[in-house]
Amino acid sequence: MGRYTRGVDAGGILAEVKSLVDSRLDELLPGESVEPTPLHQAMRYACLPGGKRLRPALCLASAEAVGGSRLDALDAACALEMIHTFSLVHDDLPALDDDTLRRGRPSCHVQFGEALAILAGDALFALAFRTLAACSDEAPICAEAVLTAAEASGSAGLVGGEVLDVLSEGKEVGAEGVRMIHERKTAALIAASCKLGGLLGGGSEGQTRALFDFGRTLGLAFQIADDVLNETSTADVLGKAAGSDRSRDKATFPSVLGVQQSQERARQEVEAALAILSSRDLDSEKLKVLANHCVKRAS
């Protein structure tokens, strides 16, 4: 198992997290030869080799920021990645964004058909909660982890955000309206990732609260940067559709503020996120590097 190196850049941190998380996901996911095999193949296809693993990286770095070990938070980090991956499988479906490319290859429903993609997503969601229910030796911590992920996923989180996202197509919702979408659709799970890292790393209530607030602010910055990349980059670089927000007339920050002001807003949100950490004496080089990467990344 690899070790983080001092002063490492975002690419180094993410590569190391990816190897740790991918090998644990490989253990947690049912094998491809286990019946029903097409279901398990679709679940594994969606999760492995996967994307940037940013949520797990934030979760593990948060555990370390409160003095814990990243291994304490590894199962929770994998569960968060399952929820994230499941949400992308469903987001790409024809009924939602109707995107055929994800993580540089055909979307799950293109590869396996819609029925299996829907069901593989459902099974990943269930496996995520099964994993969270056993993510610590201490039952109250498992319960808190399940509660946190459920709140981030439901009508006040991912589902609610996705509903607002779909309903806002073709409408003028303004910067505040877009912020409300992004806080639910994206920031809620990033906030939960940081909070769960703090919780499993043994942080105090104040520390886990600060990590949650940090993640929520950073999550907004992350989604603004995502909007900008959709507008300015290419499918080859992103490994997913580019220009699709504009063609579907989505409510995004660039559509309201333009690209330059959106980039500025994303940078301000990162500064605000890092100030939350400093105010709680939670300065962590890794969290700082990852936070800056959220708005500087190319994909």
Ligand code: FPP
């Ligand atoms: C991608 O946004 C989509 C999301 C961040 C969330 C999608 C949420 C759902 C489908 C609901 C999931 C259901 C549960 C129960 C958790 P995007 O379309 O802006 O980004 P993209 O360009 O990567 O597709």
Ligand code: MG
């Ligand atoms: Mg989408």
